[in-house]
Amino acid sequence: MIDKFLFPTENVCSFCKDYDENLIYGLCEECRDRIEELHAKVNLKTDFVDDLYVSIFYNRFAKDFIHQYKFNNKSYLFKTFSSYMNKTLCKLEIFDYDLIIPVPIHRRKEAIRGYNQSYLLANEIAKYNKKPIYKDVLIKRKWTKEQNKLNLYERRLNLSSSFIVKREKIILDKKILLIDDIVTTGMTLELCSKELKENGADKIIGLCLSTPIR
Numbered sequence: 574m575i576d577k578f579l580f581p582t583e584n585v586c587s588f589c590k591d592y593d594e595n596l597i598y599g600l601c602e603e604c605r606d607r608i609e610e611l612h613a614k615v616n617l618k619t620d621f622v623d624d625l626y627v628s629i630f631y632n633r634f635a636k637d638f639i640h641q642y643k644f645n646n647k648s649y650l651f652k653t654f655s656s657y658m659n660k661t662l663c664k665l666e667i668f669d670y671d672l673i674i675p676v677p678i679h680r681r682k683e684a685i686r687g688y689n690q691s692y693l694l695a696n697e698i699a700k701y702n703k704k705p706i707y708k709d710v711l712i713k714r715k716w717t718k719e720q721n722k723l724n725l726y727e728r729r730l731n732l733s734s735s736f737i738v739k740r741e742k743i744i745l746d747k748k749i750l751l752i753d754d755i756v757t758t759g760m761t762l763e764l765c766s767k768e769l770k771e772n773g774a775d776k777i778i779g780l781c782l783s784t785p786i787r
């Protein structure tokens with residue numbers, strides 16, 4: 574039931590561009606079949622993220638799809654992706670949070686890319702669930718390399734003290750839904766959550782579009 578009403582659209586698949594009269598989430602049946610839906614809790618050992626949920630498995634299809642979203646300027650794919658994330662929230666009945674914060678990217682990177690991919694997802698989730706979203710509370714201040722090109726040690730070094738909180742009154746004692754696109758080691762989410770909690774946040778629920786972890 575959830576499937577239908579989330580994403581009414583015209584009849585061209587957002588991914589393969591085939592004509593299809595019964596698109597769901599903007600995708601034709603063939604593309605939908607290649608998405609492995611998870612809508613599950615991820616058991617990642619973290620000190621600061623209270624709960625972490627993920628929507629789809631990072632298989633080869635999703636990888637290609639997400640890569641196009643992030644690096645090939647196909648920002649419109651946020652509609653499809655956020656639909657899967659909304660489905661996770663509906664299915665698992667995750668409604669108990671006060672506000673939404675996207676994992677930030679550096680403003681220079683955003684200027685180059687033209688958008689923050691996690692913000693587009695978060696914004697759509699906020700609209701759908703009628704929750705406030707804050708883009709300028711958690712800030713990425715350090716320019717860092719793409720995490721996927723680094724090993725674990727380099728990732729930690731790369732990200733250490735790269736996030737800061739501004740306007741901390743907004744998050745004081747709040748339950749926050751923290752949105753990101755891909756979770757692999759969980760380090761980004763962990764560092765964001767640490768910063769948020771050290772600035773007064775009460776609880777962090779992570780929601781990521783995709784993960785290679787099963």
Ligand SMILES: [Zn+2]
Binds near residue numbers: 587589600601
């Ligand atoms: Zn398709």
